[in-house]
Amino acid sequence: MAQRTTEIVVGLFMVAGLAALMFLALQVSGLSPKSAGATYTLYANFNDTGGLAPRGKVSMAGVTVGTIESITLDKETFQARVAMSINKNMDNIPADSAAVIRTSGILGEQYIDISIGGDMESLKAGDAFYTTQSAMNLERMISNFASGR
Amino acid sequence: MMNQIAALGRIGIETVASFGRASQFLAGVVFGVPRPSVGFPLLIRQLYAVGVLSLAIVVVSGLFIGMVLGLQGYTILSDFGSEAAIGQMIALTLVRELAPVVTALLFAGRAGSALTAEIGLMKATEQLSSMEMMGVDPLRRVIAPRLWAGFLAMPVLAMIFSVVGVLGGMLVGVEWLGVFEGSYWGNMQASVDFVDDVVNGIIKSVVFGFVCAWIAVYQGYDCVPTSAGISSATTKTVVYSSLAVLGLDFVLTAVMFGNF
Numbered sequence: 001m002a003q004r005t006t007e008i009v010v011g012l013f014m015v016a017g018l019a020a021l022m023f024l025a026l027q028v029s030g031l032s033p034k035s036a037g038a039t040y041t042l043y044a045n046f047n048d049t050g051g052l053a054p055r056g057k058v059s060m061a062g063v064t065v066g067t068i069e070s071i072t073l074d075k076e077t078f079q080a081r082v083a084m085s086i087n088k089n090m091d092n093i094p095a096d097s098a099a100v101i102r103t104s105g106i107l108g109e110q111y112i113d114i115s116i117g118g119d120m121e122s123l124k125a126g127d128a129f130y131t132t133q134s135a136m137n138l139e140r141m142i143s144n145f146a147s148g149r
Numbered sequence: 150m151m152n153q154i155a156a157l158g159r160i161g162i163e164t165v166a167s168f169g170r171a172s173q174f175l176a177g178v179v180f181g182v183p184r185p186s187v188g189f190p191l192l193i194r195q196l197y198a199v200g201v202l203s204l205a206i207v208v209v210s211g212l213f214i215g216m217v218l219g220l221q222g223y224t225i226l227s228d229f230g231s232e233a234a235i236g237q238m239i240a241l242t243l244v245r246e247l248a249p250v251v252t253a254l255l256f257a258g259r260a261g262s263a264l265t266a267e268i269g270l271m272k273a274t275e276q277l278s279s280m281e282m283m284g285v286d287p288l289r290r291v292i293a294p295r296l297w298a299g300f301l302a303m304p305v306l307a308m309i310f311s312v313v314g315v316l317g318g319m320l321v322g323v324e325w326l327g328v329f330e331g332s333y334w335g336n337m338q339a340s341v342d343f344v345d346d347v348v349n350g351i352i353k354s355v356v357f358g359f360v361c362a363w364i365a366v367y368q369g370y371d372c373v374p375t376s377a378g379i380s381s382a383t384t385k386t387v388v389y390s391s392l393a394v395l396g397l398d399f400v401l402t403a404v405m406f407g408n409f
Binding site: 003005007009010013014016017020021023025026027028029030031055057109 | 190193194197200206240246250300304305308309311312315334337338339340341342343345346347351362403
């Protein structure tokens with residue numbers, strides 16, 4: 001085969017590879033150019049984080065506004081401390097809002113839902129949620145129900 | 150008794166020596182890149198031979214594996230009423246695991262064996278030694294373009310495999326079995342992370358491409374220059390490449406995804 005034809009075919013092969021990478025980035029992993037924008041960190045302490053995992057979503061009224069950065073155990077209070085990175089343009093979360101761990105569907109993943117409060121003041125970078133609600137634990141609920149408490 | 154011990158020792162020395170030869174060979178090839186004006190056309194020709202000509206088998210396998218994943222996943226997930234999660238299952242299985250591994254196995258069988266046979270025959274017909282006589286370094290002229298072509302072609306093939314597999318899964322899941330298209334893509338995008346999943350998959354395929362191409366060219370270069378020698382070298386290429394890919398896959402998976 002002529003060198004020129006070979007070069008064209010190999011060029012097309014490389015273009016196909018780049019197109020595949022673009023497809024994997026945009027369509028499969030849902031990477032959008034703006035999602036890497038500026039964020040700020042908020043904290044919340046929970047008694048039980050259940051199956052919450054880093055990279056999980058933080059949502060408000062069902063709309064994703066951030067992701068879970070890390071989950072660590074506070075050695076003083078034995079509570080789990082969850083760091084969340086929230087999109088910078090969501091800078092007016094009322095200071096008395098509550099962080100609640102919810103499950104999407106029955107078998108779905110767990111995520112943090114922010115219930116909006118009514119305070120005029122808003123949370124700033126590094127602040128912690130005052131009110132939190134831990135993950136619903138089915139086994140504990142059943143055992144509480146069975147023992148009549 | 151002493152004979153057996155001596156035989157064991159000989160095997161050990163042989164193995165270590167062969168690894169040493171392979172490493173020296175690799176160093177010579179990787180650092181002995183020819184001048185761009187000479188090397189580029191050679192590289193293009195090899196990319197055509199190992200990459201473009203492997204495309205058909207990779208696309209067909211990717212399509213069928215995606216379709217099988219769609220069918221199997223639907224059967225299992227519909228028991229739990231969560232067949233909408235099929236997109237996430239197909240994409241994660243393909244991107245993290247199946248695309249790099251299966252592409253590497255196909256690559257070893259389709260391209261690796263051809264590389265070994267070609268180089269082995271060049272050695273048997275003394276083309277390599279006549280090159281040396283003419284003052285052309287066969288490592289640079291013959292081996293380096295083939296190694297680099299394998300190294301470059303493999304990640305491209307694996308990415309194409311993933312894309313075709315995801316589309317094949319959609320064909321079965323969405324078009325045939327009636328999963329809602331929005332939840333197919335939506336679940337996928339919510340659970341697949343670009344850096345953690347896609348990039349790690351590409352890193353895997355780069356490593357596999359490198360290992361497969363290295364084994365293939367080394368076995369060809371190091372073979373016994375007879376017809377029996379070439380045939381056993383070709384067999385060794387496929388066997389060693391497959392084992393190396395599967396073993397390395399476990400190690401890489403443990404490093405990349407085993408942090409729990």
